[in-house]
Amino acid sequence: MKRLLFLLAILALGIGAYFLLRDDGVLEQVTEARVEAALLGNGVPADMAGCMAPRLTDRLSIVQLRRLERMAPQEGEPAIPPSTDAALERLRRVDDQQAVEQLVRVAAGCGVELMFGG
Template sequence: MRYVLLFLVFLAGLGAFWFLGGEKLLERVTEARVEQALLDNGAPVPLAECMAERLVDTLTIEQLLKLEKLAPQEGEGRLPSSATEAIARFNRVDDPEAVRALAGAGAGCSVSIIGDALKDRF
């Protein structure tokens, strides 16, 4: 009887997740977490918003978690102090596709933000 009750609770939770748009809800939570991580690491708000959306659309949850390895370890500053340190951080990720997606999102969003700013001036 106890297992039947647990199973019913599990099914109710799964149904609520599906009914409330579980995949989209998970994507919104993930996007907010990625955006906050970018903000915590010094990205301006417009860049963090743009990059988070692109990264969540491109990468799996596992790849997004791998990007957390870019965070400074003990003795490292928030930003890499040299090209060697930056490369070492990228190597810690150990996922070339995730690093390419991060670089592509950063470059694409930067160009888009600059383009929007110039468009407003001219």
């Protein structure tokens, strides 16, 4: 009887893990929603945030997405950087070249796509 309960518990954990970690699972949806909310919260227009969020979650790990959160304005900083130097300083805080490169590529791709109505 204990062995049967143990096997059922293992099966339940396996099914739960499948629904959580599969390609369109709960974990990915939550992450994508969180990325979109963070983009919106940092002044990215809704169309652009909606385009960028799924692409960023496809291309970056959870750790890299968390590193990108370092770009958020710190206490005393305006939501949108007032100069190129201020924007570059926020990018330097990320300290992950691959994450920054993907952010720039995704932003550029979405910008072109939205500009031409794609």
